[in-house]
Amino acid sequence: xxxxxxxxxxxxxxxxxxxxTISADGFPQSTLVWFLHDDGELKISLNGARLKTKNLIKRxxxxxxxxxxxxxxxxxxxxxxxxxxxxxxxxxxxxxxxxYNADLSTRxxxxxxxxxxxxxxxxxxxxxxxx
Amino acid sequence: xxxxxxxxxxxxxxxxxxxxTISADGFPQSTLVWFLHDDGELKISLNGARLKTKNLIKRxxxxxxxxxxxxxxxxxxxxxxxxxxxxxxxxxxxxxxxxYNADLSTRxxxxxxxxxxxxxxxxxxxxxxxx
Numbered sequence: 606x607x608x609x610x611x612x613x614x615x616x617x618x619x620x621x622x623x624x625x626t627i628s629a630d631g632f633p634q635s636t637l638v639w640f641l642h643d644d645g646e647l648k649i650s651l652n653g654a655r656l657k658t659k660n661l662i663k664r665x666x667x668x669x670x671x672x673x674x675x676x677x678x679x680x681x682x683x684x685x686x687x688x689x690x691x692x693x694x695x696x697x698x699x700x701x702x703x704x705y706n707a708d709l710s711t712r713x714x715x716x717x718x719x720x721x722x723x724x725x726x727x728x729x730x731x732x733x734x735x736x
Numbered sequence: 737x738x739x740x741x742x743x744x745x746x747x748x749x750x751x752x753x754x755x756x757t758i759s760a761d762g763f764p765q766s767t768l769v770w771f772l773h774d775d776g777e778l779k780i781s782l783n784g785a786r787l788k789t790k791n792l793i794k795r796x797x798x799x800x801x802x803x804x805x806x807x808x809x810x811x812x813x814x815x816x817x818x819x820x821x822x823x824x825x826x827x828x829x830x831x832x833x834x835x836y837n838a839d840l841s842t843r844x845x846x847x848x849x850x851x852x853x854x855x856x857x858x859x860x861x862x863x864x865x866x867x
Contacts, residue, residue, distance in 0.1 A: 635754060
């Protein structure tokens with residue numbers, strides 16, 4: 606279980622975060638993604654067929670920047686390693702779907718696999734430039 | 737001069753963007769930064785003594801995610817190469833300071849150099865999930 610600073614714990618329930626992976630040509634790639642704070646960990650449900658997912662499996666170094674959309678000067682920067690596993694029974698997809706009131710399985714084509722990504726942080730930086 | 741899609745041109749004047757560099761250990765590092773759309777290019781004024789700046793000089797592959805803080809589903813993702821030069825006469829720092837109504841030179845200690853970073857994009861991705 607990862608410890609997050611009390612000052613930024615509300616951001617663990619934020620709607621989106623910027624996930625950065627590293628592409629095959631060595632460039633960082635950032636996209637806004639849905640995420641879930643579950644069992645003390647930051648988790649993401651990804652479709653295994655996406656290029657972003659393939660990049661992440663090959664180069665598991667990621668950054669997850671959790672933004673406060675009501676205050677651009679406040680955010681949580683999590684740097685870590687992405688641990689990817691099969692999402693057995695679609696358990697994580699269901700939990701993420703419950704947070705967002707959405708059915709993630711409708712986004713997958715036949716034969717595509719849904720994966721569970723857990724971020725194991727090696728650094729958690731809580732930033733608040735207003736303080 | 738870089739061409740940005742009309743649908744997202746307003747974001748070129750947004751207050752902050754997430755700049756991702758790659759650290760010495762190969763992990764992406766994202767921080768929210770001030771930026772300026774100037775002469776058709778995306779520019780950032782950085783203090784040369786900062787670790788982030790040193791990372792950027794060694795590994796110029798960057799991503800700049802320009803967020804719409806009024807709509808988390810809309811953003812501009814710029815991937816490219818950072819070209820770093822001395823900010824002669826503090827010209828860029830002054831322009832950035834004018835955007836933010838701030839004096840950037842007060843952030844520099846004696847002997848520290850202010851650098852001008854221009855992002856040369858190899859990819860510009862305009863995302864709007866609400867459309």
